[in-house]
Amino acid sequence: MPLKPNETRLRAPSARSLETRTRIVDAAERLFAARGYDGTSMRDIATEADVHVGLVSHHGGNKIALFHYTVGRRAGELSQRRVDALEQMKAKGDLTVADVLRCFVDPLLTLSQEGGPQWRAYARLVAYVSADDRWRTLAEVCFDPAAQKFVDELVALKPDRSRALAAATLVYTVSALLAQITSSWRIDALAGERSIRFQQHRKMLLDFCVAGAERLLD
Amino acid sequence: MPLKPNETRLRAPSARSLETRTRIVDAAERLFAARGYDGTSMRDIATEADVHVGLVSHHGGNKIALFHYTVGRRAGELSQRRVDALEQMKAKGDLTVADVLRCFVDPLLTLSQEGGPQWRAYARLVAYVSADDRWRTLAEVCFDPAAQKFVDELVALKPDRSRALAAATLVYTVSALLAQITSSWRIDALAGERSIRFQQHRKMLLDFCVAGAERLLD
DNA sequence: GTCTATAATGAGATAGAC
DNA sequence: GTCTATCTCATTATAGAC
Numbered sequence: 169m170p171l172k173p174n175e176t177r178l179r180a181p182s183a184r185s186l187e188t189r190t191r192i193v194d195a196a197e198r199l200f201a202a203r204g205y206d207g208t209s210m211r212d213i214a215t216e217a218d219v220h221v222g223l224v225s226h227h228g229g230n231k232i233a234l235f236h237y238t239v240g241r242r243a244g245e246l247s248q249r250r251v252d253a254l255e256q257m258k259a260k261g262d263l264t265v266a267d268v269l270r271c272f273v274d275p276l277l278t279l280s281q282e283g284g285p286q287w288r289a290y291a292r293l294v295a296y297v298s299a300d301d302r303w304r305t306l307a308e309v310c311f312d313p314a315a316q317k318f319v320d321e322l323v324a325l326k327p328d329r330s331r332a333l334a335a336a337t338l339v340y341t342v343s344a345l346l347a348q349i350t351s352s353w354r355i356d357a358l359a360g361e362r363s364i365r366f367q368q369h370r371k372m373l374l375d376f377c378v379a380g381a382e383r384l385l386d
Numbered sequence: 387m388p389l390k391p392n393e394t395r396l397r398a399p400s401a402r403s404l405e406t407r408t409r410i411v412d413a414a415e416r417l418f419a420a421r422g423y424d425g426t427s428m429r430d431i432a433t434e435a436d437v438h439v440g441l442v443s444h445h446g447g448n449k450i451a452l453f454h455y456t457v458g459r460r461a462g463e464l465s466q467r468r469v470d471a472l473e474q475m476k477a478k479g480d481l482t483v484a485d486v487l488r489c490f491v492d493p494l495l496t497l498s499q500e501g502g503p504q505w506r507a508y509a510r511l512v513a514y515v516s517a518d519d520r521w522r523t524l525a526e527v528c529f530d531p532a533a534q535k536f537v538d539e540l541v542a543l544k545p546d547r548s549r550a551l552a553a554a555t556l557v558y559t560v561s562a563l564l565a566q567i568t569s570s571w572r573i574d575a576l577a578g579e580r581s582i583r584f585q586q587h588r589k590m591l592l593d594f595c596v597a598g599a600e601r602l603l604d
Numbered sequence: 605g606t607c608t609a610t611a612a613t614g615a616g617a618t619a620g621a622c
Numbered sequence: 623g624t625c626t627a628t629c630t631c632a633t634t635a636t637a638g639a640c
Contacts (some may be wrong), residue, residue: 181623202519204518221626223625225618335574335575336577354557355550359552376602379597380593382597439607443636
């Protein structure tokens with residue numbers, strides 16, 4: 169955990185130490201996602217990780233550093249998956265607007281559903297960070313580089329449309345994606361149905377966003 | 387403030403008292419919207435309202451009651467404006483899907499932009515409450531009755547489509563609306579433009595959502 | 605109604621024993 | 623690396639003076 173990047177370590181951390189760190193960050197990920205930054209105490213994290221309080225500071229630094237690290241830990245992998253999907257799609261032939269949105273939406277949507285409990289928590293954490301102005305800079309650092317690439321791609325596809333339209337398309341799509349992840353229960357509740365299946369949710373989300381994108385960009 | 391509805395008051399509250407209460411709830415509205423429930427202390431609220439600590443509890447009850455009251459205070463008016471807009475539109479002639487979404491989106495969007503600082507704060511508070519699972523019941527009580535009416539309306543317009551599609555349409559639209567309110571800066575940032583005008587944002591939002599809705603429902 | 609004082613709790617951080 | 627103990631501070635809530 170590179171919390172103090174300019175400090176050199178005397179020796180490599182032991183396997184046990186690494187495992188403890190992972191447990192702590194995993195616990196932080198679940199709790200920050202569920203209760204937010206202020207709603208989670210270092211003690212909560214220690215309990216959830218089943219370690220003693222002091223260890224959380226020892227491995228995670230202070231609370232804000234731990235939060236930043238937790239958000240950043242999977243951000244690179246998420247961005248990479250998104251960009252990789254885009255590159256693969258481009259290699260296959262000409263892109264459509266629908267392709268671009270799918271490559272952006274699918275990685276997080278699929279990981280949140282099928283990536284296990286930690287990715288599920290991380291997806292909620294992304295939604296939390298994205299919604300709160302307080303984490304604007306963090307969100308910009310973690311998520312905007314990839315987002316910019318996708319806006320670029322939309323602009324390249326529709327060069328006669330303004331960049332503002334492409335940017336709005338992406339922001340609305342992200343918001344619907346995060347709503348799908350955090351609030352699919354609300355769709356079920358308003359629909360009066362027990363529980364709609366994941367693939368049906370995914371299809372509705374993509375249909376909605378692609379149609380919106382085409383309206384703004386065509 | 388009907389915090390203890392079954393307690394009868396000995397006499398009507400004085401004008402001074404009412405003004406103090408309003409100041410406290412206004413302050414709570416701004417702070418809860420900006421920093422969330424856990425990020426806001428009763429002392430912060432007292433300072434923001436320029437009253438002494440004890441008065442916040444005296445007028446607002448405990449913290450959670452104050453939060454519920456703050457969220458609920460404008461919820462009725464918001465719902466009323468939405469439903470009124472819908473009724474007026476129906477009186478004019480046959481509804482379209484675009485009409486229904488406009489009647490849902492416009493009241494909060496306009497109030498957040500032109501309703502003064504308190505409505506601006508309240509719009510952010512709505513976004514906060516809607517995003518956090520912890521306030522699910524509160525959100526259901528405050529916002530779902532009106533939302534149900536709009537889903538009903540969409541179902542009535544497109545009786546051959548499933549209610550799940552109408553529900554998804556509304557949830558995605560709400561998410562884009564709240565993104566517009568809380569994160570229009572992000573659209574500007576990704577667009578690389580200084581600041582896009584409100585009417586342009588409004589048009590992009592409605593175009594996107596209406597197209598998405600028509601794709602899901604037509 | 606308004607303000608002060610205080611009780612009780614829980615927070616983050618850290619020094620040092622093992 | 624791990625765990626305990628403790629310091630210091632901020633929090634909510636309330637009792638009671640004015």
